Amino acid sequence: MKGSSWHSVDNAARTATPSLLTLALAIVGQLPFSLPGQAGVTPYFVLMAVYYWALHRPDLLPGLVVFLLGLLQDALEGEPFGVNAFVLVAVYWFVISQQRFFRGKHFLVVWSGFAVAALMAGLARWLLVSLLMGRLIAPWALTFEFFLTVALYPVLTLAFTLAHKTLPRSEMGDFMD
Amino acid sequence: MLRSRPVRLMRASMSFRHAAHRSSLTLLLLLSVAIMLIGKADPTLYERTRMAVTDMATPVLDVLSRPVAAGAEMIESIGQVASVHAENQALREENKRLRRWRAVAQGLESENTRLREMLNFAPPAEASFITGRVISDSGGAFLRSILVNVGSSSGVRKGVAAVDNAGLIGRVAEVGTWSSRVLLITDLNSRIPVLVGESRERAILAGDNTDRPRLDYLPPAISIAPGDLVITSGHGGAFPAGLPVGIVLRTDDNELRVQPFLSPQRLEIVRLMDFGLTGVLQDQEIQAGGSRKGL
Numbered sequence: 172m173k174g175s176s177w178h179s180v181d182n183a184a185r186t187a188t189p190s191l192l193t194l195a196l197a198i199v200g201q202l203p204f205s206l207p208g209q210a211g212v213t214p215y216f217v218l219m220a221v222y223y224w225a226l227h228r229p230d231l232l233p234g235l236v237v238f239l240l241g242l243l244q245d246a247l248e249g250e251p252f253g254v255n256a257f258v259l260v261a262v263y264w265f266v267i268s269q270q271r272f273f274r275g276k277h278f279l280v281v282w283s284g285f286a287v288a289a290l291m292a293g294l295a296r297w298l299l300v301s302l303l304m305g306r307l308i309a310p311w312a313l314t315f316e317f318f319l320t321v322a323l324y325p326v327l328t329l330a331f332t333l334a335h336k337t338l339p340r341s342e343m344g345d346f347m348d
Numbered sequence: 349m350l351r352s353r354p355v356r357l358m359r360a361s362m363s364f365r366h367a368a369h370r371s372s373l374t375l376l377l378l379l380s381v382a383i384m385l386i387g388k389a390d391p392t393l394y395e396r397t398r399m400a401v402t403d404m405a406t407p408v409l410d411v412l413s414r415p416v417a418a419g420a421e422m423i424e425s426i427g428q429v430a431s432v433h434a435e436n437q438a439l440r441e442e443n444k445r446l447r448r449w450r451a452v453a454q455g456l457e458s459e460n461t462r463l464r465e466m467l468n469f470a471p472p473a474e475a476s477f478i479t480g481r482v483i484s485d486s487g488g489a490f491l492r493s494i495l496v497n498v499g500s501s502s503g504v505r506k507g508v509a510a511v512d513n514a515g516l517i518g519r520v521a522e523v524g525t526w527s528s529r530v531l532l533i534t535d536l537n538s539r540i541p542v543l544v545g546e547s548r549e550r551a552i553l554a555g556d557n558t559d560r561p562r563l564d565y566l567p568p569a570i571s572i573a574p575g576d577l578v579i580t581s582g583h584g585g586a587f588p589a590g591l592p593v594g595i596v597l598r599t600d601d602n603e604l605r606v607q608p609f610l611s612p613q614r615l616e617i618v619r620l621m622d623f624g625l626t627g628v629l630q631d632q633e634i635q636a637g638g639s640r641k642g643l
Contacts, residue, residue, distance in 0.1 A: 198408055201484040202416045203494070203615070212489060234369070238376045242383075246401035247484065249491050249522075249529055252394045253383035260376045267369075300490045303388050308536065309557050313489035 185338050189232040190240075192334060193220035196327075197240055201247045212312050214320040216327070217244055218292055221259050222285050223331045225266035226273055228338065237263045250296075251303040258292045258299070265291070278325075286321045293317045399524030402495060406527040409483040410497050417482075417616055475588065475621045478502050482615050483527070492518075492535035492557060496618055499524045507586055509621045514609035515592035516540070516580060520620060530618065533593065533608055534561055541583040542593055545576035553578065553593060553606060560597065560605040574598045578606050588623045 196216035217240060224232035241256030248255070265288060266273075273281055293313055301307050387394050428435070463469075480498035498504055500523050510518045510530045518538065521531040531538055538555035544563065549572060552564040566572065576596040582589025594608035 198405060198412070201405070201409060201495075202413055203420075203482055203485040234373050234376055238380070241380070243401060243405075246398045247405060247495075249398070249493050251384060252387045252398070253380040256383065257377060257380035260373060260380060264373045264377075296490075299384065303384060304490075304536070306536070308490055312557065316489045 182339055186231055188334055188338060189220070189224040189228060190236045192331070193217060193224065193232065193236070193240055194243070196220050197244050197247070200244075212316050212319065214323050215289065215292070215316060216320075217241075217255070217259065218262060218289060218320060219285070219324050219327045220331070221263055222266055222288055222324075223328060225263045226270060226281070227331075227335060229263075229267050229270070231338065232263075234260060234263060251300060254296055254299045254303070258295050261295065262288050262292050278328075282321075282324060285324050289317055289320050289324075395522055399499075399522050399527070399529075402522075402529070403499065403524040403526045406483065406495070406497060406524075409495065410481070413481070413483045420613075421616075475623045476503075478504055478620045478622065479617060480504075480528075480620065481617055485612060485615065490536075490557070492532040492538075492555065492612070493521065494518075494530050494532065494612075494615060494618075496528050496530055496620070497526065498620065499526045499528050501525050503622070504528045504620055505622060509580075509587045509591065509623070510618050511591060511621055512610070512615060512618050514611070515594070516587070517608075517610045517615065517618060519586065528620070530620075532612065533610060534559060534612070539564075540587065540593070541581045542578050543581045543589075544578050544596060545572050547571055550581060550583070559612075560599070560607055561594075563596070563604050563606060566604070572596055572604060574604075588621070 196219070200213050200216040202213075221232070221237055221240075225237075237259050238256050241254075241259040242252065244250075244255040244259075245252045266284075269284065273284055293316070297308060297310055297313055478498050480496035480502075482494050483497045484495040485493075496510075504520060504523050506520055506523050508520050509516060510520060516533060518530045518532040518535070519540075520528050522529040533540060533553060533555055534557065535555045536557045538553075538561070540553040542551055542553045542563075543549065544551050544566070549567060551566045553561050554564045555561045563572075563578075574595075574597050578593045578596060580587045580589055580591040580593060592609060594606040594610070597605055597607045599605050
């Protein structure tokens with residue numbers, strides 16, 4: 172009895188891992204890392220997490236959680252409310268719809284998919300924020316952020332894969348690279 | 349035959365689940381759009397929500413930002429070890445010079461006080477300082493802002509000037525209970541009335557998300573040269589006059605811009621200066637406050 176209740180607590184904690192990891196990354200992305208010459212530009216960590224989990228275990232990162240994390244990101248970054256929520260849910264949807272295509276593909280394909288998703292996300296954010304602020308925003312910082320985000324994706328994937336291995340299996344079957 | 353039914357049922361339930369999933373995602377996207385539109389219609393609506401969320405994240409950011417700052421400091425200090433001796437020498441020299449200046453300043457201050465008494469001059473309000481640590485330099489690609497770990501519980505008010513030891517860095521744009529957001533002078537939405545050079549030409553320092561803000565509304569045919577000092581003018585009543593902001597600089601495409609003293613990578617401790625000025629943000633309060641003080 173004791174064993175089984177412990178098991179269910181353990182299971183719940185593991186099940187919440189993707190959401191909690193994404194939340195942690197949303198907060199880490201706000202920390203004042205001082206990159207020389209590029210103040211304020213941090214990689215879009217949350218996007219990496221959403222992409223990875225939407226691809227591998229969408230059952231453990233529901234759309235509602237993605238939406239709420241987007242709103243959190245908006246609040247912390249001071250961006251117009253709703254922008255990150257929209258962009259992250261859109262990327263989540265895109266990845267889920269392409270899940271079958273990515274299944275079993277080489278990591279380079281998955282990475283290229285991420286680059287496409289990051290590009291779309293960057294463009295959408297740029298357009299939305301420019302529209303909402305009523306003027307065009309210089310895209311340089313965003314371009315830098317895009318390259319940083321794409322370059323760091325493999326590193327984060329390593330960490331996600333480690334976490335992924337501890338998770339209970341999905342009923343629909345999951346896959347790892 | 350017997351096995352096909354459960355398979356068909358499972359397929360049906362899966363496609364139903366997919367449809368439900370799709371419609372819930374559509375709903376979330378529409379909701380985000382609605383949130384954006386409402387925010388566009390009334391930009392102040394979400395301010396409280398935003399700062400409430402930020403307040404909740406503040407303890408976490410506060411704890412996590414310490415090792416980050418310490419790490420950055422360590423990396424910097426390793427780089428500085430080599431130049432310690434030379435720097436020490438330079439600082440001694442500067443200290444000697446500054447001591448002489450202090451004596452001069454003290455003399456001038458007492459003379460100033462006497463002259464003001466003779467003229468019955470109303471001195472500007474004295475500033476009160478609130479010191480805070482930078483816990484986040486968020487804003488990413490669109491905004492230039494930082495979060496500071498002091499808020500209304502420490503007496504921070506919206507609109508007060510934020511300075512570091514080099515000069516003006518921005519103003520407080522949003523205040524929560526435990527945290528506040530400082531809009532840096534480089535931000536797209538930052539407009540600060542300044543005086544340029546010895547001729548004290550008026551201009552507006554306009555941020556555009558680059559590291560070097562523009563000078564707007566400079567009168568034509570003026571004598572401004574690269575290297576001129578830019579200070580706040582105090583016009584508009586939001587900032588005190590005379591805070592150093594930066595130095596004029598000519599860019600490659602022959603445009604005058606300002607190299608601010610602010611270095612966003614080094615921001616760690618900032619001081620929020622409350623001069624009792626309410627400025628352009630709350631005009632009615634100024635009038636009310638002004639008539640109360642009898643100014």
